[in-house]
Amino acid sequence: DTEVTQTPKHLVMGMTNKKSLKCEQHMGHRAMYWYKQKAKKPPELMFVYSYEKLSINESVPSRFSPECPNSSLLNLHLHALQPEDSALYLCASTQGAGTEAFFGQGTRLTVV
Amino acid sequence: KQEVTQIPAALSVPEGENLVLNCSFTDSAIYNLQWFRQDPGKGLTSLLLIQSSQREQTSGRLNASLDKSSGRSTLYIAASQPGDSATYLCAVEWRSQGNLIFGKGTKLSVKP
Numbered sequence: 001d002t003e004v005t006q007t008p009k010h011l012v013m014g015m016t017n018k019k020s021l022k023c024e025q026h027m028g029h030r031a032m033y034w035y036k037q038k039a040k041k042p043p044e045l046m047f048v049y050s051y052e053k054l055s056i057n058e059s060v061p062s063r064f065s066p067e068c069p070n071s072s073l074l075n076l077h078l079h080a081l082q083p084e085d086s087a088l089y090l091c092a093s094t095q096g097a098g099t100e101a102f103f104g105q106g107t108r109l110t111v112v
Numbered sequence: 113k114q115e116v117t118q119i120p121a122a123l124s125v126p127e128g129e130n131l132v133l134n135c136s137f138t139d140s141a142i143y144n145l146q147w148f149r150q151d152p153g154k155g156l157t158s159l160l161l162i163q164s165s166q167r168e169q170t171s172g173r174l175n176a177s178l179d180k181s182s183g184r185s186t187l188y189i190a191a192s193q194p195g196d197s198a199t200y201l202c203a204v205e206w207r208s209q210g211n212l213i214f215g216k217g218t219k220l221s222v223k224p
Contacts, residue, residue, distance in 0.1 A: 006155075033211060042201060042214035043156070056211065090155055097210050098143035098163070101203075105155035 003027075006091050006104035014112055015081060021107045023074040023091030029102075032074040033092040034066060037106070043090055049074060050096070081111045114139050116204050118215035125192055126223050133187040133218045135202030140180045143205040146212065147176050147187050150199045159200075160187070192222045 004025045013019050023032065031050045035043035048056035049068040057066075063085075065077040074091060091104045117136045125131050135145070144163045148156040160169045160176040162185065168177040175188040189196060199219045203212040 042216050043212075044214075045211050048211055050210075088153070092156075092212075097207075098205065100144075100158060100161045101146060101205075101212055102158060103148070103156040106153075108153065 004091055004093055004102050004104035006089075006107050008107060009105065010108045010110075012110045012112060013078065013081065015083070017081075018077070018079045020078065021076040021089055021091075021109075023076075023093075023104055024072055025093040025102070026072055027093065027095075027102070028071075029093035029095050030071060031094045031096055032068065033094075033101075034074070034076055035090040035092065035103075037088040037090060039087075047076075078109075081109075083111050086110045114204070114206050114209065114213055116202055116213050116215035118200075118202050118218050120218060121216065122219040122221075124221040124223065127192060127194060129192050129222075130188070130190050131192055131220070133189070133200050133202075133220070135185040135187070135215055137183045137185075137202075137204045139206060140183055141207050142180065143207055145176075145178055145185050146203045146205070147174075147185075148201040148203060150201060150217070152199075156201065189220075192220075194222050194224050196220060197222050 007022045034046040037043040046060045047066045052068045067075040088106045090106045146161045147159040162178040173190040178185045199217045201217045202215045
């Protein structure tokens with residue numbers, strides 16, 4: 001099983017809402033990632049968790065709050081987002097540095 | 113600064129043609145290079161992973177090469193089909209980074 005599952009597939013939220021994105025993998029991978037992809041642009045790294053600890057935060061605004069409850073699960077909590085945060089949010093996992101990355105199908109987020 | 117560049121940005125070919133997509137990167141101290149396919153609005157599908165010690169990898173009609181010393185990789189697609197139409201992304205993991213840096217992609221259109 002080389003699947004990374006993201007839910008929901010689509011999300012529309014208002015600027016005062018609180019919502020969460022969920023990512024799950026059962027490949028025994030120890031590193032999990034959140035990327036943001038705007039239309040017609042490449043994915044850009046937001047956060048990296050390694051062994052359930054936050055190892056990289058690419059200066060992401062605090063309205064995005066990641067959480068890694070266990071080695072299989074990664075959440076991204078959203079609060080007070082702006083319309084410019086509308087994008088495709090991708091989750092990925094790897095066994096660690098230098099290994100193959102597997103991506104989920106993404107969550108298409110629209111902030112209204 | 114570590115960067116990944118892909119040319120061309122877009123490519124249109126008739127069905128059945130063999131084609132080459134190009135990727136170049138700064139700094140040869142890489143862990144690996146990975147080629148992905150992305151369909152519109154979807155996540156990333158891993159096509160081929162080339163470790164820094166390897167020169168090429170093959171999967172079906174796809175062949176990826178790596179010349180680390182010159183900072184170049186190519187993705188060769190044989191006998192292209194309309195179903196190959198997608199955006200192809202090249203991504204590099206540098207030893208100093210611990211995550212993938214993406215090129216802007218090549219949008220491929222294969223006409224029947």
